[in-house]
Amino acid sequence: MPIRILDEDVVARIAAGEVVERPASVVKELLENSLDADASNVHIEANSGGQRLIRVSDDGTGIPANEVELAFTRHATSKLRSSDDLFSIKTLGFRGEALASIAAVSRINVVSRHRSESSGTQLKIEGGQLLQHNRAGAPEGTVISVENLFYNTPARLKFLKAENTEKRQITTIVTRYAMAYPHVRFTLMQDSREVFRSSGSGRLGDVVVQVMGLDNFKRMVEVSSEERLENGNVLRVQGYVSEPGLHRTDRSRIILFVNGRSILDAGLTHAVTQAYHTLLMTGRYPYAVLMIETPPDFVDVNVHPTKAEVRFQDANMAFVAVQRAVRRTVVDLASTQSVQMRQQPIFAPGVPLKKRWEDSGYEPAQRESSWQMDMELPLNDPGGFRRQSFDDVDEAQTAIPYGPSGPAKPRTLPMLRVVGQVGATYIVTEGPAGMYLIDQHAAHERILYEQFMENYARQETLSQLTLEAQVIHLPAAEAQLLEANFLILASLGFDLEPFGPNSYAIRSLPALLADQDPAAVVAEIVQDLERDQKPGHESIEDKIIKRVCKQAAVKAGQILSLDEMRGLIRQLERCQSPLTCPHGRPTLLHMSTDQLAREFGRMG
Ligand code: ADP
Ligand code: MG
Secondary structure, three states: OOOOOOOHHHHHHHHHHHHOOOHHHHHHHHHHHHHHOOOOEEEEEEEHHHOOEEEEEEOOOOOOHHHHHHHOOOOOOOOOOOHHHHHHOOOOOOOOOHHHHHHHOOEEEEEEEOOOOOOEEEEEEEOOEEEEEEEEOOOOEEEEEEEOOOOOOHHHHHOOOOHHHHHHHHHHHHHHHHHHOOOOEEEEEEOOEEEEEOOOOOOHHHHHHHHHOHHHHHOEEEEEEEEEOOOOOEEEEEEEEEOOOOOEOOOOOEEEEEOOEEEOOHHHHHHHHHOOOOOOOOOOEOOEEEEEEOOHHHEEOOOOOOOOOOEEOOHHHHHHHHHHHHHHHHHHHHHHHHHHHHOOOOOOOOOOHHHHHHHHOOOHHHHHOHHHHHOOOHHHOOOHHHHOOOOOOOHHHOOOOOOOOOOOOOOOOOOOEEEEEEOOOEEEEEEOOEEEEEEHHHHHHHHHHHHHHHHHHOOOOOEEEEEEEEEEEOOHHHHHHHHHOHHHHHHOOOEEEEOOOOEEEEEEEEHHHOOOOHHHHHHHHHHHHHHOOOOOHHHHHHHHHHHHHHHHOOOOOOOOOHHHHHHHHHHHOOOOOOOEOOOOOEOEEEEEHHHHHHHOOOOO
């Protein structure tokens, strides 16, 4: 084919693909426009996961009658004049691309009335073509309805995820903006059901309660700090973070905003988790909702088509500031908790000492020295969080940093006391009936496997976007194998998008694998799929899940801190099948007190 310039409408559809990846991206763009237009009320409706209909109504400034058509033209914006403005952007939008992109791949109906005008304007646009333009009576503000999204881009349509996934994404977007704009009242209806509503009270806490639930919110503490950066700028960090007792296996509840913009930033997310260093076991992550405010010229928002990423003038400074703000909050919390605990009696009369050790999960050795340890800096001693609640009988209710979150599951192993680690591979523990030697990798695989299966059963597979979609190239046969299993992979959190012949862009992975190299992960899975190609949905699925857990589990040879080991053992104690790893190998060896005695010649 000779080289030629592409037709306008082809260019428009290609460009649209960058901004409008899925229904939730449309919701995001329309919401941002409403917020930029100073709306106090934003009402969102979505039907069939946004594919049939997305409608966003606001009571913002509206669009002047003579500009409505222009608003749907590419690179038309009222928010930016010259490239200098790019360094001081205060609005969410600035590219002038969203409306044109959405219009190119859907049927749009817009009604808008500007504040200063007495009547409104209505437009109908289909696949980028203007069909109708007339005056219309309308209240102040804007209503944009987007129907049949991607009707003219079948490839995109084909790769939309299950309706439920899209619905969840839409809810995620709306709830995030509701948190960033607590003074705006949001309502979200999906398939005519109200899914979310925020009060518009202006208090972030009120919205966090709505989004995270009251129970979780009660276990979060307020962060409010101003960090002076080396360059003299001030970076403000405000919001809520979880106490160390509240955590989960993925980073999906670390929600960050920079200057009112919801962002994905691996560096800052890491800064938040780092603030919990030694307080959370490897593989456990806190909850956080943080609003980070910087002078506009300290961040570049113009680095990503959907504006989901930002670049800081000095990423390291931003990292340090966020980490410090969160760390200080968590440290303060630790010291107040440790003071409270000091006022509690250690020995309650009438309960045999041994019984209470067992009930509390509290090791005798530590218990004896706990008074002295209280005087020390709490963060050097993560056990401080456990000590404050050692009198509680139900340990799941205590603030143990690493137990499984959620309601307590029945215990399947006796309470085991961690003695130490052997060869950076095995954990030595003591239980009521002797010694238990635990394979850390196998045990962690078991824990992750049961957690994954549980989430999966609740259709709550957690996936995490990869930061830069890596592209993997495969031999044709392997590519076919991969494609044959696309649906299963998608249901497990792998979002792979065809990217040329036998090539796939890896857009997301199961959240458990967030730390791993995406290409290596997928390559291993393809190998697994190849190895024994037993027919049947179940077995393939299970095989992939096991592989995911294996990759995510702590490895043999990894040195664990005492607290990490305790966290791991606490979780194993409540697994349904704690004795074997998902592949059927043993997780623990038991040597009974009798056996020990016999071996040492203490019997008979
Ligand atoms: P951008 O937001 O980057 O400017 P868009 O394509 O999203 O680009 O919107 C184009 C223009 O249309 C905006 O600059 C704004 O002037 C106008 N506009 C879009 N949505 C609204 C709205 N809900 N209320 C008022 N004006 C709007
Ligand atoms: Mg916009």
